[in-house]
Amino acid sequence: MTGGTAAAVEVRDLGMVYPGGIRALESVSFEVKEGEFLAVLGLSGSGKSTLLRCINRLLDPTEGTVHIFGEEVTALRGSALRRLRCRIAMIFQQFNLVKRQTVLTNVLSGALGRSRLLPSLMVSFPQAERERAVAALERVGLPGRADSRADALSGGQQQRVAVARALMQEPQLILADEPVASLDPALRHSVMRHIESLNREEGLTVLCSLHDIDLVTRYATRLIALRDGQLVWQGSPSNFDQKTFKEIYGQDAEPASNSGY
Amino acid sequence: MPNRRPIRGTEVKKNTEFGAPSPLALFVDRVQAVVVDAFLLAFGGLMVELLVLAFSGRRGATGLLLTAEKILDLLHYGWMAAVAVVLALIWNAAHVPLGTSPGRAMVFGLTEEEKDLPWSQTTVGWFVAILIQLTFFTGWLITELDLMDFLTKFSKAADILRGLMHPQASILHQGSVLLVQTIFLAFMATAFAIPVAFVLSFPSARNLTRGTFIARTAYIVARTLMNFVRAVEPLVWALIFISWVGIGPFAGVLALWVHSVAALTKLYSEQIESIDNGPMDAIMATGASTLQVLRYGVVPQVIPPFLSFTIYRWDINVRMSTIIGFVGGGGIGYILKPRVDLGEWGEVGTLVLLIAATVWVMDIVSAKIRERIV
Ligand SMILES: Nc1ncnc2c1ncn2[C@@H]1O[C@H](COP(=O)(O)OP(=O)(O)OP(=O)(O)O)[C@@H](O)[C@H]1O
Ligand SMILES: [Mg+2]
Numbered sequence: 196m197t198g199g200t201a202a203a204v205e206v207r208d209l210g211m212v213y214p215g216g217i218r219a220l221e222s223v224s225f226e227v228k229e230g231e232f233l234a235v236l237g238l239s240g241s242g243k244s245t246l247l248r249c250i251n252r253l254l255d256p257t258e259g260t261v262h263i264f265g266e267e268v269t270a271l272r273g274s275a276l277r278r279l280r281c282r283i284a285m286i287f288q289q290f291n292l293v294k295r296q297t298v299l300t301n302v303l304s305g306a307l308g309r310s311r312l313l314p315s316l317m318v319s320f321p322q323a324e325r326e327r328a329v330a331a332l333e334r335v336g337l338p339g340r341a342d343s344r345a346d347a348l349s350g351g352q353q354q355r356v357a358v359a360r361a362l363m364q365e366p367q368l369i370l371a372d373e374p375v376a377s378l379d380p381a382l383r384h385s386v387m388r389h390i391e392s393l394n395r396e397e398g399l400t401v402l403c404s405l406h407d408i409d410l411v412t413r414y415a416t417r418l419i420a421l422r423d424g425q426l427v428w429q430g431s432p433s434n435f436d437q438k439t440f441k442e443i444y445g446q447d448a449e450p451a452s453n454s455g456y
Numbered sequence: 457m458p459n460r461r462p463i464r465g466t467e468v469k470k471n472t473e474f475g476a477p478s479p480l481a482l483f484v485d486r487v488q489a490v491v492v493d494a495f496l497l498a499f500g501g502l503m504v505e506l507l508v509l510a511f512s513g514r515r516g517a518t519g520l521l522l523t524a525e526k527i528l529d530l531l532h533y534g535w536m537a538a539v540a541v542v543l544a545l546i547w548n549a550a551h552v553p554l555g556t557s558p559g560r561a562m563v564f565g566l567t568e569e570e571k572d573l574p575w576s577q578t579t580v581g582w583f584v585a586i587l588i589q590l591t592f593f594t595g596w597l598i599t600e601l602d603l604m605d606f607l608t609k610f611s612k613a614a615d616i617l618r619g620l621m622h623p624q625a626s627i628l629h630q631g632s633v634l635l636v637q638t639i640f641l642a643f644m645a646t647a648f649a650i651p652v653a654f655v656l657s658f659p660s661a662r663n664l665t666r667g668t669f670i671a672r673t674a675y676i677v678a679r680t681l682m683n684f685v686r687a688v689e690p691l692v693w694a695l696i697f698i699s700w701v702g703i704g705p706f707a708g709v710l711a712l713w714v715h716s717v718a719a720l721t722k723l724y725s726e727q728i729e730s731i732d733n734g735p736m737d738a739i740m741a742t743g744a745s746t747l748q749v750l751r752y753g754v755v756p757q758v759i760p761p762f763l764s765f766t767i768y769r770w771d772i773n774v775r776m777s778t779i780i781g782f783v784g785g786g787g788i789g790y791i792l793k794p795r796v797d798l799g800e801w802g803e804v805g806t807l808v809l810l811i812a813a814t815v816w817v818m819d820i821v822s823a824k825i826r827e828r829i830v
Contacts, residue, residue, distance in 0.1 A: 251741055253737055253740060253741060277743045277744070277745060278743065279743070280740070280741060280742065280743035281742065281743030282743075283741070284741070284742070285737075285738065285741040287734060287737070287738060289734050290734075291734035291735050291737060291738035292735065292738070293735045293738075293739070293752055293753065293756050293757075294735075294756070294757075295756040295757070295759075295760075296752075296756055304738075304739055304742060304744070304752050305742050306742075307739065307742050307743065307744035307745075307748045307752065308742055308743025308744055309743075310748075312745065312747065312748070315748055315751075316747060316748065316751050318751075357738075360738075360742070364742055364743075370741075
């Protein structure tokens with residue numbers, strides 16, 4: 196692979212069977228180019244979370260391979276795996292902040308992968324990292340909230356702290372698992388815009404599962420759709436029409452909003 | 457359009473790849489069912505034999521009616537076991553006309569028809585009901601319950617109660633001093649137990665020990681050890697430590713310490729098992745190492761409940777430390793025991809009041825503090 200056209204993520208024949216015997220993914224293959232904003236669509240239970248978690252190996256896929264910037268992540272273990280995870284930030288539907296810690300500590304935890312072990316266990320970080328964390332908080336529009344406890348913030352604010360934590364990681368790739376699904380619709384863009392700016396301004400590759408068609412057409416540069424663990428569609432948002440919608444969500448489904456797709 | 461052949465999706469819970477159990481697994485299941493049935497049948501049979509002997513009017517060599525203890529000696533354990541195994545085999549083989557046996561029901565579940573019936577129309581239902589009745593009657597005999605004794609012989613106990621109602625001040629000073637020792641004894645035991653239990657609780661938590669072979673081994677070792685330690689009563693630990701470090705409060709501290717470590721490890725690890733995995737996943741996803749994941753993803757979630765459990769444990773230890781002295785482990789129990797033996801009920805009354813007051817205060821204090829934390 197050469198230069199700018201290198202695939203940031205290359206998924207080949209990915210399959211996942213959970214220990215209980217439930218098959219969540221079946222031979223899923225696709226590529227994400229560097230700098231793309233890829234939306235992952237699919238009904239609840241179609242395997243979106245499973246797919247994203249297989250990419251940074253929070254889950255071990257049972258079949259197939261994942262390459263990230265040419266490196267096979269499915270073969271990595273131990274410290275090599277941790278080094279790879281440092282380059283991939285993840286944003287979760289439930290924010291997953293450490294609730295009883297301060298906002299600043301939560302942001303700083305994005306730097307754990309490159310921190311020295313003993314000081315980090317005592318929650319002590321170098322001045323440079325602290326400044327970086329404060330800057331990240333400013334960037335997501337939360338200056339001055341550094342010393343609040345994380346659970347004192349509203350949902351939208353918590354998710355922006357999670358974005359700051361991702362920023363702190365200085366990643367090359369962002370995995371976002373329904374980042375705005377548990378937020379008030381009015382607040383969704385406030386979080387999505389920050390993820391978008393990471394994509395547009397820093398050139399980070401983004402993989403983001405979404406189920407709101409409006410958001411997909413507004414932010415994604417390309418999209419893939421899962422159904423029952425299989426990849427059933429991929430293309431650009433402009434090719435996404437009523438017919439495709441029914442293919443993905445079933446004949447009885449109606450788009451949640453009446454604005455265009 | 458890509459093909460949309462039907463595949464196993466969300467609704468299909470049991471995947472066919474894992475569908476039919478292997479013949480070996482089936483055999484093991486069947487053996488399990490028979491063993492359970494044989495055990496229950498033998499248990500029931502022995503109880504019937506015990507009741508028959510007890511009410512048959514048979515007399516022992518001394519000419520007195522047989523006591524339950526004597527009858528327990530006379531039962532035909534070997535025979536009953538053998539017959540039970542044969543019956544269990546027959547029952548499992550002929551479970552269709554006879555109705556599902558309890559062992560089968562446990563391993564394989566009830567049949568579709570039996571599931572919908574009330575218990576009184578299934579064989580298992582009747583079997584279990586009769587077994588519970590038998591256990592109750594047998595228990596009555598074996599523990600020598602005697603309502604007449606209970607109702608007619610109160611006068612002796614009344615002496616003691618009268619003594620307790622008239623506490624004597626003579627022992628108040630000595631009692632108070634030892635009470636202070638008791639509370640500190642409990643405090644030291646609890647304090648030393650905290651760090652050990654804290655460290656042990658991580659390998660004892662199932663959700664943290666699934667990953668590697670080493671982790672799974674650590675889990676089994678830690679759990680087994682702690683279960684053993686907890687199974688031995690603090691009084692027995694006190695006896696062990698008295699012969700180790702001599703009579704006195706130090707032995708008491710060690711005894712309560714060992715027991716508290718085991719009890720706190722269990723409470724702590726259960727708390728760890730019930731945490732929200734989300735923060736752990738998030739920290740792991742940043743590329744943090746295992747220790748960092750524990751420090752950031754687990755510890756902040758469990759500290760408040762850990763504190764609460766620890767104070768509760770201190771509360772329990774204060775109670776236990778009052779009796780640990782009975783066997784020589786220091787504290788107020790040390791002077792209580794001889795007074796009970798000598799029948800000095802007035803002084804016993806003083807000491808009991810002191811203990812009750814302490815436990816009562818501890819109870820309130822610990823409840824108040826725990827309210828604040830959680
Ligand atoms: N830990 C697990 N153990 C067993 N099965 C699981 C587990 N997690 C998910 N599954 C199953 O895998 C399938 C895919 O789940 P997944 O969470 O990836 O779907 P999703 O598309 O993210 O859905 P949602 O929109 O509800 O988050 C589902 O059938 C689900 O029941
Ligand atoms: Mg999901």
